[in-house]
Amino acid sequence: MHFYVDESKAKGYLVAVASGPRPRLALPRNELSALVLPRQRSLHMKDEGDSRRRQIAHAIVHLGELDGIHAVIYDAGRAGTERERRARCLAALVDDAARHPEASVIFDRDESLVSWDRPRMIELTRAAGARARISYDHLPRHAEMLLAIPDAIAWSWARGGEWRERVRPVVLEVRAV
Template structure:
């Protein structure tokens, strides 16, 4: 079985990239769980805009999902582009080792061209060109992007929020 990796980042206290990996056999159920959390009239969950009690509700639901989270910590970098690139290189390497089928990155138009160039090079370097598909999507296009969004916000916020997601985190990697 393969896996899909959903990716978002935060620049709140330095650059962190969060990768949430789900086995393809769980995608439908996970999308249904996240979809039930989206309010009528809401296109997607955007964690920073939610109230605290709602954040707690969302995190409780996410903790029950069969998701593996890796945080790529590039807070040592002063330059955001270099930090993002370092994180993406690490992500591609890990995705290749895991034989992932797809990367879904939260769409940031300002990074799109640079990401495509870097991902193309890195996928070729690890022998995954044409085998690992990647997409840049808006959060409303795939509700599973809410998972790394929530974890990134919570981890960066620290305190009780970090404690709420700590057990979801498989690893924090300094890049």
């Protein structure tokens, strides 16, 4: 199983994690790549206009229906520091990933978090007894098109209203952590 991870810091702190089975990820990757406009390297909701945001959200929901991609949102709210909130989200993510025989966690690369995440992931995967079964990496969004999915879900969920409703069909669970 592959897990694609991005966060939103607007109105609290939440981490959106999109996942899907490995054998079925080529088509979603291609479909999202087809949405990238000339002169764009990747899709990123904060850089798009509303009509493009609607198009991207619609495509993600469609991918969920066809290809079994779904998302879980870990909502850490506003309690504690940003790092404490992230730590709670990562702990819940690792617990979920550890339920699979093998898991790959791909984070949207944020240079300010890479060196902080690495020791946390080592500690969390060891504590879950899954150090050898869970791999993880931080990739720039242009290197992994499927990172557009948690980006769009996190952005939409944090915005609320119509945007949240647009992505709700692929969100299996919202978990307070």
